Amino acid sequence: MATLFEKIIAGDLPADIVYRDEEVVAFRDINPAAPVHVLIVPVKPIPTANDIEEADAALIGRLFVVARRIAADEGIAEDGYRLIINCNEHGGQEVFHLHLHLLGGRPLGGMVKRT
């Protein structure tokens, strides 16, 4: 069954798309955790970070190149931002189609709660 993000990439579900090329699509998170919250998604449906293969190295690199471009376009590059990939249950992953979160537009504070 197609993931939510495959449906967005195919245009079957609406999204605020900010970038698209043959390999990568980026759109605004529906429930933003910061003033800028963009999800950068490979068109190839890799479920989790555990499923990244050697052959995906260039594609994964492209996610970061696109993130850098969007950060500049959104005007948050100089102040700074955070890039996150959540993996599986402990990482808090909800959508099993690999994606890079670009978060910024305010100070983001500490990374994780220390327990």
Ligand code: 5GP
């Ligand atoms: P994860 O927890 O898997 O790393 O992140 C999934 C993200 O997808 C969450 O931040 C969530 O708000 C976002 N999301 C879930 N459903 C939708 C949707 O239908 N459209 C968009 N644009 N974002 C979504």
